[in-house]
Amino acid sequence: MKTIVLVLLISINITKAMAHMPPNPEFSGLKLCYGDTSLFINQSINTQISLWIIKKINMPMNDTITLDSLTTKNISYVFPTQGTYLVTLIENNGHVVEITKQINIGNTPKAEFGLQECTNKFTSVSTCAGTYYWNFGDGNTSISELPIHQYAHTGTYTVTLIVSNGTTADTLSKAIHINTVGxxxxxxxxxxxxxxxxxxxxxxxxxxxxxxxxxxxxxxxxxxxxxxxxxxxxxxxxxxxxxxxxxxxxxxxxxxxAHITAINAKAISNTIQIYPNPATNAVIIDVVPTIQDLKIYNMLGEIIYNSTKIETTKLHINTSNLSKGMYTVQVSTNDKMTTKKLIIN
Known part of the structure; x- marks a missing residue:
């Protein structure tokens, strides 16, 4: 039999990784009002190289003209005139993915938002917003410009954003579907x-x-x-x-x-048969006549069955009251011990 003594158990850390998944580009804009210096904040995931492109939509022909391209992570920009613009963020980590948002630059508050689901970060390209009020649809609210909110469960939530500037306000509600909580x-x-x-x-x-x-x-x-x-x-x-x-x-x-003390290295595993395995209502365990102790442990290491007086070579055990899952059957003799897995369906 082997005796293993646990002398140390330490939780170290948690490390996030993406296994070289493609970028997930996302961004927000603040101070998107004519005459202000606007700030675009990169909220992308798994990115290495960023490229911003700003275009002006000319009416009534609806054609576009490129005004600028920038390669820093976050950018500041002063829109030269009122009107409709396209802001594109291209992310490259070996995979190239882009996102484009249409922004109307003027002097009136207009709410617009989204969600970067994996980071639980809400995004906004609301224009002329002085204050923000978020209702996440699960009983929680925020007055942050770009809040982080983690939902407890997946599902669909109605999220509302109210932006205001002075006495003028605008409200937008959207149904946000949460597929994963981060x-x-x-x-x-x-x-x-x-x-x-x-x-x-x-x-x-x-x-x-x-x-x-x-x-x-x-x-x-x-x-x-x-x-x-x-x-x-x-x-x-x-x-x-x-x-x-x-x-x-x-x-x-x-x-x-720590140390393992070998009392007898000869295994008895081949002499133990468990069937049916997986089991539902009952299980039969064939043992050798010299078995002195048989225990069944659940996943918490708790003993849920213990027999120390074994007078038969065929044990019939009722498992109908056991929860579905994996269990350990431990069988011991005077000088030997073995463990086997038992699955309850």
Whole structure:
């Protein structure tokens, strides 16, 4: 039997990554009023090189003329006349993606907004706005120019923006559909029992996402809740990788495992048979006559079944009251121990 002593468990960090996904260009404009110096703020994701192009739409022919092109991340610009302009932001990280917004430069407040979903940042190209009032449609509000608001759930929300300048105001309401609530940032728990590490995603931001566990010994498990059995003494870096439409994150956890004492290295795994597996209402476990102890653990490392007086080689266990998921069956003799996975559907 092996005894593994856990001596250190540290949560390290969470790192966002995009796996070289194309840019997601987005921008906002402030002080978009004739006579003011306007500021355009780059809110793009996964960008390296930015190019701004400003064009004037000439009426009544509806043709355009390019006024300027700039390559800084954020730009300031004074519009020469009142009228309708097209502002284009081109982002390049090996993939080239652009976004264009039409802006009417004058002296009257006009509300216009959008949402950069993965960053939870609202965008605005409202004109002549002195004050802002946002209603996010979920009971929350803001008076920021460019607020950041994270929704608790996916779904459709009616968002309202009121901009005003003096006694003049304008209101715009839009239905915003939230497909994901941002980069996946899961919370999780780890429990160690003998040579087995139990991992469970407990919550956090990862809606419509997927997870995988990297155990630090060359093996990977693609699941949200799972466990892993180590065979050697050592220090292992367990990494939880979570991803959704916005990208993926890595969270690092260092597990320092102390000595493993080998009482008898001979495995008994081949003598244990579990069927049906996956199981629903009942499971049968075939064991050797020398078995002294059989335990079943849930994903939290809690014992949900324990038998210490085994007088048969065929155990019939009722599993109808168990929740769906993965369990660990641990079987011990005087000098041997093995674990096997049991899945309940």
């Amino acid at each position: 980069f996946p940032i899961p919370t999780y728990s780890l429990n160690v029992l003998n040579d087995t590490v139990y991992c469970k995603v407990t919550g956090g931001v990862w809606i419509q996402g997927q997870t995988s566990w990297y155990w630090g010994d060359g093996s990977v498990t693609y699941a949200k809740d799972t466990f892993h059995v180590y065979t050697d003494t050592g220090t292992y870096k367990v990494r939880l990788r979570a991803w959704n439409a916005c990208g993926f994150t890595f969270s690092d956890t260092i597990i320092a495992i």
